[in-house]
Amino acid sequence: MSPHTLRTIPTIRRADKKDWPLLTEILADAFTDDLIVRWISEHPAFPQYSYSVSLPGFEKIGGMLMDDQGLAACLYVKPGYKMRNPASAPVITRGLLRFGPGPLIRSLKFLNTIAQHHYTPAHTYVFAIGARRQAHGCGLGSALMKHFLTSVADPDLPVYLENSNPANTAFYRKFGFEPQKAFRPGNGPQLVGMLRPAESQTALCNEGRG
8 A cells, every 4th residue: 555545535434443553563663763652662562562561451441443544543532531551460461471570560650640631621532642653644543543533532522642742743733632731651762642622523523423
């Protein structure tokens, strides 16, 4: 596939348990070069491990979206729910044996930091949204975000996310997200909380139904 060509207009759908292996592949590829992921661990297998242990939690507290070509995915948390730390005893043991203690410590630092600085009023939370590197520039991210905002997110509440890549700021702003406060997990890369106000969300949802 050409890096800027799609076979068809993408269809976005909800993903479930049977899609976990594919979702893991998509997100691991999408975030391989992410600054936070690389700060946690530069081991090439770490992104896939990280998402494989995180996905089960989203079935309980939020949801998962993907396109019909298996190129892009989104993980989100519904209003009223909080991110769950996936660090159970088996997960910790597997991670320690494969990657050592450093990535585990930094992962926990990351999760604790975003929890500490998280937007507190009721909202829908985008934990991760991305496309495989081969699909960058195809418009999949825009299609996925628009579907999420118009068909999944609560139309009467703001939407919140953390941005770890300054190059993505313009993309999020295109959808009405504005930077809030910046923070760092320990000595890690900077994250910027971004918020889409409730009034923007309501307007877009009304437009999508029109």
